[in-house]
Amino acid sequence: MTMQFDRIALIGIGLIGSSIAHDIKRLGLAKEVIVATRSADTLKRAEELRLGDRYTTSSSEAVKDADLVIVSVPVGASESVAKEVASNLKVGAIVTDVGSTKASVIAQMQPHMPPHVHFIPGHPLAGTEKSGPDAGFAGLFEGRWCIFTPIAGTDETALKRLRRFWEALGSKVDEMDPEHHDKVLAIVSHLPHIIAYNIVGTADDLEAVTESEVIKYSASGFRDFTRLAASDPTMWRDVCLHNKDAILEMLARFSEDLAYLQRAIRWGEGDKIFDLFTRTRAIRRSIIQAGQDVDAPDFGRPHPLEKKA
Ligand SMILES: NC(=O)C1=CN([C@@H]2O[C@H](COP(=O)(O)OP(=O)(O)OC[C@H]3O[C@@H](n4cnc5c(N)ncnc54)[C@H](O)[C@@H]3O)[C@@H](O)[C@H]2O)C=CC1
Numbered sequence: 001m002t003m004q005f006d007r008i009a010l011i012g013i014g015l016i017g018s019s020i021a022h023d024i025k026r027l028g029l030a031k032e033v034i035v036a037t038r039s040a041d042t043l044k045r046a047e048e049l050r051l052g053d054r055y056t057t058s059s060s061e062a063v064k065d066a067d068l069v070i071v072s073v074p075v076g077a078s079e080s081v082a083k084e085v086a087s088n089l090k091v092g093a094i095v096t097d098v099g100s101t102k103a104s105v106i107a108q109m110q111p112h113m114p115p116h117v118h119f120i121p122g123h124p125l126a127g128t129e130k131s132g133p134d135a136g137f138a139g140l141f142e143g144r145w146c147i148f149t150p151i152a153g154t155d156e157t158a159l160k161r162l163r164r165f166w167e168a169l170g171s172k173v174d175e176m177d178p179e180h181h182d183k184v185l186a187i188v189s190h191l192p193h194i195i196a197y198n199i200v201g202t203a204d205d206l207e208a209v210t211e212s213e214v215i216k217y218s219a220s221g222f223r224d225f226t227r228l229a230a231s232d233p234t235m236w237r238d239v240c241l242h243n244k245d246a247i248l249e250m251l252a253r254f255s256e257d258l259a260y261l262q263r264a265i266r267w268g269e270g271d272k273i274f275d276l277f278t279r280t281r282a283i284r285r286s287i288i289q290a291g292q293d294v295d296a297p298d299f300g301r302p303h304p305l306e307k308k309a
């Protein structure tokens with residue numbers, strides 16, 4: 001793999017920032033990686049994990065002379081990072097982010113970007129329920145989509161350079177407008193997490209079963225929800241607050257459809273129930289065909305008591 005950038009600054013070194021760091025190192029994509037994060041403890045851990053070449057708690061310090069700046073912080077922190085780094089950005093630098101919402105990140109960052117930098121908002125559709133610098137791993141983005149939501153008039157050469165970077169990490173790159181991104185992500189990612197948080201919360205409220213049955217019998221569907229509901233609370237609070245309109249729109253549709261299903265169950269309308277469940281099964285098959293999941297049952301996890309070969 002060829003060296004693509006002299007200096008890359010990683011602002012935020014949690015699951016996503018550290019996964020990018022592992023890949024940059026593994027693939028030799030930069031001469032130097034500067035890691036910045038707000039908390040000294042996280043920074044120390046990043047250093048122990050050798051995620052970069054230089055480390056600082058000052059984002060503005062980190063971006064000096066960087067050709068590529070990747071902001072990987074909870075979306076609600078985007079504006080404060082943009083403000084902090086703005087005056088130190090190098091002429092011609094590419095500034096990008098990985099936030100799960102796009103219209104809000106653009107509204108927070110774009111006004112602070114000086115005209116001499118290329119700000120290209122991005123979102124890799126890859127992750128796990130884990131957070132922090134220990135959670136990252138090389139290859140996270142392999143075979144996954146990365147969506148850019150470029151601002152009109154963005155320099156084509158800068159776009160190509162950033163595309164080449166994500167492609168080196170194994171991603172497939174697509175472009176769309178931020179509002180469309182936010183609607184699509186509301187249904188494929190944000191709502192599933194909200195539903196998971198909600199169902200696990202409901203089970204927790206049923207005090208009679210919480211201490212015993214919910215945990216004991218969690219080999220069933222409930223367990224899959226608990227994985228999503230264990231995702232980072234700060235990150236997901238920010239997603240909810242920063243993609244409010246699209247999430248509320250999708251939640252309204254979801255509630256309508258749930259009422260339809262509820263009614264079908266109440267009145268014993270088996271055909272309606274069967275038709276819906278047949279339609280949804282086909283969606284799963286399409287996802288497997290598209291290479292976005294494997295066909296193994298239970299996400300391919302081995303049983304915890306299964307003997308290791
Ligand atoms: N977790 C996931 O599966 C995915 C997350 N994303 C997005 O990536 C971004 C980062 O998420 P994760 O890496 O999962 O979160 P994380 O919680 O693992 O890491 C966040 C990092 O940002 C740092 N940070 C927070 N505020 C900061 C500030 N003001 N200045 C500097 N550093 C700051 C934290 O110390 C931490 O290092 C979020 O915007 C999230 O929406 C995108 C794709 C997948």
Ligand SMILES: O=C(O)C(=O)Cc1ccc(O)cc1
Nearest residue numbers: 100124125126127128129189
């Ligand atoms: O852990 C999971 O199932 C995820 O859905 C990971 C994820 C979380 C947030 C994103 O913006 C993109 C991917």
